[in-house]
Structure formats: C-alpha cells, structure tokens
Amino acid sequence: MTETKHAPDNAGPDPTAGGYGYADLGALMSLMTGDEKHGPAATSTLDALWVLYDRVLNVDPRDPEAQGRDRFLLSKGHGPAAYYAVLAAKGFIGAALLPGFGGFDSPLGYHPDRMLLPGAEISSGSLGHGLPLATGVALGLRARGLAGPRVFTLVGDAELDEGSNHEAIAFAGAVGLESLHAIVIDNASSTYGWPGGIAARFTQERWSALTVDGHDHAALEQALTVAHPGRPHVVVASVEPKD
Amino acid sequence: MDNMRERFATTATELLDTDPRLALVLADISTAQFAPAAARHPERVINVGIREQLLISVAGGLALAGLRPIVHTFASFLIERPFEQIKLDLTHQDVGAVLVSYGGSYDMTGEGRTHQAPGDVALISTLDEWAIHVPGHPDEAEALLRTAAAAGGRAYLRLSSQANPEPRPAGQGRLDLVRRGSVGTVLAVGPMLAPVLDAVAGLDLTVLYATTIRPFDARTLHSAVTAARTADVILVEPYLTGTSTPQLSGALADLPHRLLNLGISRTELRRYGTPAEHAAAHGLDPASLRQRIASFLTPEPSRHS
Secondary structure, three states, X not given: OOOOOOOOHHHOOOOOOOOOOHHHHHHHHHHHHOOOOOOXXXXXXXXXXXXXXXXXXXXXXXXXXXXXOOEEEEOOOOOOHHHHHHHHHOOOOOHHHHHHOOOOOOOOOOOOOOOOOOOOOOOOOOOOOHHHHHHHHHHHHHHOOOOOOOEEEEXXXXXXXXXXXXXXXHHHHHOOOOOEEEEEEEOOOOOOOOOOOHHHXXXXXXXXXXXEEOOOHHHHHHHHHOOOOOXXXXXXXXXXXXX | OOOHHHHHHHHHHHHHHHOOOEEEEEOOXXXXXXXXXXXXXXXXXXXXXXXHHHHHHHHHHHHHOOOEEEEEEEHHHHHHOOHHHHHHHHHHOOOOEEXXXXXXXXXXXXXXXXXXXXXXHHHHOOOOOEEEEOOOOHHHHHHHHHHHHHOOOEEEEEEOOOOOOOOOOOOOOOOEEEXXXXXXXXXXXXXXXXXXXXHOOOOOOEEEEEOEEEOOOHHHHHHHHHHXXXXXXXXXXXXXXXXXXXXXXXXXXXXXXXXXXXXEOOOOOOOOOOXXXXXXXXXXXXXXXXXXXXXXXXXXXXXXX
C-alpha cells in the first residue's frame, strides 16, 4: 500500500503529449473504439468533461498529484472513452496508450483504476461511490486547512438510483460542504425517473443547483464556476435521452 | 476497570489531540463518548448520521485527501452493511483506514440477530491487505489501537464486552505462547483465552493466544505444533467457526495433523438472554469446551472395529 501509482512504464505523464483540442476528441476516441461514431454512454459526458479540464479544473499533467490541485472524481465510470480522450488531449496520458483500451497490459480499462492511471483520482465502475467519496475528500481537504482545492464528481441520472448518493446529498447539504460540486449528466436513463426534476432532489437538501444544456460549453463553464457560499453545488447537464 | 469500548473512546480522543493526521468518522453510535473530541476537533470528528455506506466512503475520501481515518460503529453496521464500500472505497482505492467495531458476535444478545456479527472477520478476510486484531482485554485494545493508528494500511479492530481478566502483551503481530504441553496445541483468539484456560486446566496442552489473526503468524504455530508430541490442533475463535482454518491449514501443510474448529455456529439461534447463555448455546463455555476438546483428543473407539 503506497501512494505511488503502480502504472506500467509507458503510462506516466508524457510532457510531450497533449496539445489536442476539442475537435480532436472524436479521433482520440476512435483510437480506442475503432469506430468513427460513438455511443451515447461515451458521448453524453464528453462536453462536460472537456469544459472541466479545459476551463474549470486547476490540474496540471506535469504534477498530477499536486497538493493544491482541484480533485475530479469520475463516478460514472461506465463508458470512459470520453474521459480517456480528454486526459490524452490534456497530456495526462499519451495518445499512444489509447489503442490498447481494455487490454491486459493497458492501464485503460472499461472502468478506470486510479492505481494504473495518472490523473484519475478514484477507481470507479460500481455506481454510487463517487459522490460519497468526493464528500470525504472535501471534508479531508478542509480538515487539512487546504481551502483552495475544489472537489468535483460526475454522476449519471440513472446512477442516482443508488441510495448511497442520497446519503451523501443529505449529509453534504446539512453540513454546507461548499467545496463539493456534483455534475449530473441527465440523459433521462433512470428507469423510474425523478419527478420534479433532478435539481430539486439537491435543493431540498440545501444545495445550490443549476440546470444547463449539457453540450453548451459557455453555459457549463458558467454553471460550474458560479459562487455558492455555504452550500455544495450541483450542475445538472441535460443531454439527449439515451433512447 | 473500563471496558474496551470506553478504552477506545479515551485512547482515540487522546490520539486525536496529538496527531493532526487522524480523523474519526462516526454514524450516530458512541457520539456521546466522543463529544469532547468533537468539540475540540470539529473538522476531524465527523458524524454522518445513520448512514453507514457514507461512513465508509467518507473514510475513503478522507484517506484520499491525506488523513488517517478511524471509523467506528457496531460490527454489523460497520462491516456487513457497507461491505461493498469497504471493498471498493478502501481496498480497491488502496487507501488506509482503521475500522473499530464494537459488539462482536453477541455482546448485545438482548438486541437479537440484527446486532450480532459473527461473520465480520470472515468477510474482511476475503479482502487484500487487511490486518485483523481481536483484543481480549481493554489494555490490549488500547495497544492495538495505538499501533494501528500510527501505522499505515488497513486494519480492523474488533472490540467486545467479553474480555479476559488479565491482559497479555499485544501489538507485535505474533502468537503468544501462554503455556507449553505435549499432547496437542490450542490456539485461543481474543476473549476466548479465559474460557479456554479454564477448559484445559490439568490437560497437557500447549496454549497459544492470538490478538492479531491477520496477517497470521504461521511460523509460531508451526513451531509450537512440531514441539508437541502429537500434532493435534484446536482452534477456538470468538466468531464464525472455522474462519481461520485456511490460515492454519496453510501453516501446517507439511505436517500430518488433526484440526478441531470451535467458534460461533451459522445456525440462527433466535434467542435473547445474556452473552454467557449464547456462549453455552454455541458450546464455548468452559464446560462445553472441555468436553469437546477432550473427546477430540481421545476419540471414542470405532464401532466398526
């Protein structure tokens, strides 16, 4: 058990990597999937992930474990091609790793493993773990007196079916955990839906909440960076329904 | 004498005062005992309410943020209810924590099955790199807590109202040779030592004592068993029968031996009453232990001969 990542030699941050733009993400994803078109699970998160890494998060691929960095916890680990593409575009991983996606020797699985992947704050896959973990990270940074870093976690609207999220939503709201941010990608895939809307589930628990077009970069950036003193904040990013 | 739960509160409170990397996470259990610590360290003593999934996940997040969390509630709600969080938010994230339970297998007999957790040690044993400590005395609980808090890694400390009258040295991770005999070897875990010593009075048996059962001290067991004339081994655990049988069998793989497993039965007892009555129902009181051990050491002659 160590703080060091057990990454293969070829998985380390590559200072010559990165430098890709939003227009390159489709090609980067194609390196993983071999397809020119990508399914809804992968692309529903693409714009939110891009805006986070391009405009919001204070993270540096040259020092991915810097103490003062913002923390981004991908909770919805399913369909991670968009995540890996953004990490490659921003230089956290080399694009040369992408074709190995899912292979035995690849650090890039169908669900991410933080011990294999520089820049990944958590290993995820089983739903309903990212928001509770992010709550703990935000509490821990506060207890250490680190006021700068913000904590973001991305979940899906169907993932909110997991009751563990509601333990975290109620608690984080009750204690006013201001550094905690959730992004809910809402592609209306929850089997029984959320009558009254997703944002209301959070505001009822004393969160700040905004609902925006999940493909509108300016709107996402504005919603993710708005002030919300004394409260955790959720951005519901609406995208096209899954089916 | 205070009990293990009270000693945990005083010791953890002192550790929180002196080690700024420690945090304590609670779920509405033992919050009164920790009220002074919470008043002094409001950002490191966190009560999440009756939310045991969040209890473990918050601990995982605190560890990811660089703190060392101590996490406490009753064993059934600490280990069994949020088991996937223990598997994923601690073990799979490869972060450290000290889980401290109270209630053991049947401390709270009057509360019924919902508050009993004889399967906790078996469950944690399925996961990678967990130390498991089962103290038999408040002094041992304190020593093990201090060691676990100061170390890194993942530890489960199982506290109980049932205790031995005298403490023994704990915290080195080694099996403790209580007495040497020649016709067999008994390994008593935690609070089982006192009833075992009563049960084997006058029998020529080696008695080993474990407070740390994972990692398992295979070397000391092997040398004790080879030093005795007969490789008859009796394991007495205060939780599910046979929980440490794989570790014992592995340690003795090169020795022809016989093994008797004693512990809590899987049978749903559906009784309230006292811990002593439950011990007797599971055959773990001194008289039952003596009878079971004696018949193992001296089997009835076969009826088919």
